Amino acid sequence: MDKRLIGLVGGVIATILYLAVNLLGNQALGSTRFDLTEEKLFTLSDGSRHIAESLDEPVHLYLYYSEAAGKQIPGAPQYHQRVRDVLREYADFSDGKILLEEIDPEPFSEEEDEASANGVTPIPTRPDPFFFGLVGTNSTDDRQVIPFFGTVVGDGIDFASRERFLEYDISRLLYSLAHPERKRVGVLSSLPIEGNPGNPMMGGQGGSPRWAFLDQVGYFYELVMISTSDEKLPEDLDVLLVVHPREISETLQYAIDQYVLGGGRLVAFVDPHCEADEPAADPTNPMARYGASRTSSLNRLFDAWGFHVPEDKVVGDEKNALGVRAPTPNGGYEPVQYVVWLNLDEDNLNDVDPVTSPLQGLRFATPGSVQANEGSTLTIEPLVTTSEDSMEIDVGRLRFRPDPKGLLQSFVSGKKKLTLAARISGDVNTAFPDGPPKKEDEESSTETEEDTPDGFLTESVEPIQIIVVADVDMLQDQWWLQRNIVGGLNFGSSLVSDNCDLLVNAIDNLTGGKDLISIRARGRYSRPFERVEEIRREAQRKFQAKEEELKARMRAADQRIAELQKDRDPSDPNSMLFLTPEQTEAFEQAMRDRSEIRKELRDVQHSMEKDIERLGLRIKAINIAGVPLLVSLAAVLLGIWRIQRRGTR
Template identity: 35%
Template sequence: MRLGLVALAALFIAIVFSSTLWMRGVRVDLTSDHLYSLSPGTQQILDGLHRPVRLTLYFSRHATRDLPQLRSYEQRVRELLQEMVMRSHGRVHLSVVDPVPYSDDEDRALGAGLTAMPGGSNGERVFFGLAGRTASGVELSIPFFDPNQEAFLEYNITRLVYELDVPNKPRIGILSTLPIDGSAISGTQPWAVMRQLHQLFDVHMLDANDPSQINDKLSVLMIVHPKDLSDDELYAIDQYVMHGGHLAVFVDPDAEMDALPVGSLAGTAAGSSSNLPRLFRAWGVVYDPDRVVLDRARALTISLGDNSAPVRDFAVLGLGSRDLNHRDVITASLQNIDVSSSGYFELARNTDSRLFPLVQSSGEAMPVSADRVRDTADPTELYQDYRPTGEHYVIAARLRGQFQSAFPQRKGPGHLDRMAKPGQVILVADTDLLSDRLWVRRTPFLGEQLLSAFASNGDFVANILDNLGGSSALLSIRGRAISQRPFTRVQGLRRAADVKFHNREKALENELAATEQELAKLQPDKNAAQPDQKVKVQLEKALKRKLSIRRQLRDVQHQLDAEIDALGMRVKAVNILLMPLLVMLFGLLYGLLRQRRSGKRNAT
């Protein structure tokens, strides 16, 4: 018996040692959402790194000893970083540092731009961020890893690595018929959104009369309120997209800011519309430049400026977190976006393109004619004949597909009739959201204008360009599932048991109440004579039924725990016995196959 146990232990050690030796570097991700596998976009960026990148993960291990959720998330972050290090073939180096209070590590973490959050053990500050640098001195950081943003963990880290490798600001080309960048002739200042974009990107304002400016030197092309573009300009935009260029389009059925003069050429008609019908048709998009979305559930209160009381305007909408797509990196961290007289997008029939909403209305919305909104002086007139359709209208979206050219008849150098691989375009059906009045408040201070944002419009535009301006591989990295997954099977058992328990409990409690009433009637009065034998038998039966009902109630309550315990035993059996056996069996088979192949090579 002892010899058998010794032999079994020796066999187990030999199998483990052989599996470790033969399966060195072999990794298998068996999670349903492939949490521990890098996306193809991340792999492409790591394989194409031009220079070594050094990453330092700062995590206050001692200060988070009473924060198990944060410690669990740190393990998730560290494992992802280690996976990236393994994939990088030595170009990414990782170190993990615990910046204890008043240490040089803490000073380095603060100097790298990390944020120290309160709430640690004994009042200590908590560091949980990533600092990256290259040999040439480029430094970037992720100030703090928020567990609520786990779905975008891989995207954020990969973007940091990409920007360390390619540190130049993305070149943004903006083609606009609105005076968003101000005018030296009229003396108008750039809109606040443009001030923000100039700080973040290398911005170039394009001339609509020079299509050659739209070329592959642009990281992103942003078109605002396109009207009366020539065929040459449209063709330049078309081929820019066909060759994989990144495009963001802002159109509007009622552009209220179009009333402003542009230089000496004053103005177009107030509230004019814009569209790209030829390109939209080729991409499979339906957009009506004569329809405006009203939404009584998201209407904002505005002032008419004539000493009258403020009123709710169904065309001016404050779209909150419920209306933003928190599964897309562009809108994941935004809180609210304000729009005015916006349009909406739909997909055409029989198109292969896919439309992913970024911003949409509530179910209390309805579309109306743009002329009705444009010609209405009193917003309360929009209340008349208001009938919500129950649909959520897509105001901004990410369009994906392998688009076809809108100019198949043109044949010239470099012309493409169809994209070589799938691409994407960002569509926004409102230009007024770019204007200051919908998202910033100006306050005079010492001769300057201080800007304070009350909506996320500026961040929304910056996120669009930031997302499109990165590598095409970055665009392919979408939000991933989170590692903290609920026990859906257990939750299902609880819901089923709750329904079963409440129904059964109610029936048993009704029966118990009736039994107790019967017992009260059968109980003899103290001053009355002893009950006869028949009453005694009925009394005993009622008491037994009462005890039986109470026992059944206890059984129903315990049944849920029993089912969950049984499920737990099955899970433990699989994790403790079955999975290790399968791994060892796979290791042995892999080792034997590898040994046989090497034997054949040696024989030849």
């Protein structure tokens, strides 16, 4: 048979086989993907997968995206595709429970009205508003919304700021739809956080207002107030919030211990020196209140679980210290950095934990620190930390008359960060190994029978999930809220920090179940080319240098013209109105310098673009020609090896 005919038939058969394999592969492996990124950026976490798999009823997701407006916004089409891919992956794991519908809310359409009515935020863009949000509903018409997949920054839109938390935001929406019931938050405090009406016989003197954080938390959750005199906790709490647990009974501490060991979630605010805790006045010793302890602690529980908050040390941070006006010996005031009042920014916040990542700034007053016990097996994840320019300070220096200047002068940095708030998880043992504490009448009893109550837990049934903040004052209104009162009229309030948001985020996260708690921010999805960025930075340095040179020459020219102007005769009006030949030459030289340097600036920009273009061409050449050449070379080498092998036989 003709060899050419055999080759032609073989080519046809190979083509048919190639097409058949591709068609079969598309059918059989259409949804199969391989995530080869280092941090598995395109793979749902186990927690998210379980949330999708455990849905008991259908959930409808409506993705609103303005196609036309999105084309005019840098990065919008790419991020839209990213969101679609993630939502489809959730739908794949839900076994048909997640029903995804994509909607383009065109201008003046019913879909645009529906998007706005459902809570999707229209972003003003020209010529039409831009919608990019998600609405979810369940079978009982509960609704959850992600108003916008991004952040408006100035005149632009930043998609990267929330991209790392895309999975968390979607999982939280789905979890809320699967568990729509209003969550119950128990609140226990030794402080009068509900407000104190004061003495009615003295016009309300001695009273105090309700702390505003209660209203903020109460907007989202059902609050269940718990008295420090109670001996047990209410049933069916989703989260227990403890604020300044000062001298609470062992019976109540036992109840907290058993609640946490049984899987209950705890948010605890403790403090080695709570400025909001005003000791009661003693008529027989008026000075006693100034030296009284203001410490709150749950260290009996914490120590047994594997960590503690030192009761005799507050934290100072020189770098993040707030400025105050301190009295001077001559009766005046001077500005001083008060190292135990802290103004913290994003550098002090955990940027991968959903509790702290959305926050921008916090304020703490005389906080303590969360520390692991030696040999502890707990996982302690810092949420809020100091700078490395921090130290522990004896709490006794604050009790009588704090000296901001003296604290600053004696400050010695420990050269390490201290943890002010932490997420703590792991398996723990009870703080009451002998069972519940006995009451007074039981202690006096002569009975020797020691029966433990039914359900007594000696160890946690699952890893505990608690968040501890070593400061109570930060919840007081003055540290996060400024009321705008003019002439006795309240014109609303403005936020001075994100302190209350920290609390709301902590409760929100812990009410989401272990699947939602386990989700953290992912790595960066858009990774810049490092070599390209290096070229850009080098060009920017050259550009700035040339720009500074231009400014220096222009300043020199202006100074030369001004000096020549001083030598003019002020009595001659023509002399003051018209430039001299020297001034004209100086001015023209300045213009020539400007033109020359502007040309050099353009050359720097052009050179950068050429370098990037050449790099891109090299990469394309490697992709287009390099890989086939390597394959061809391998085939040639394989052929030579086979020929040599035949020759040796």
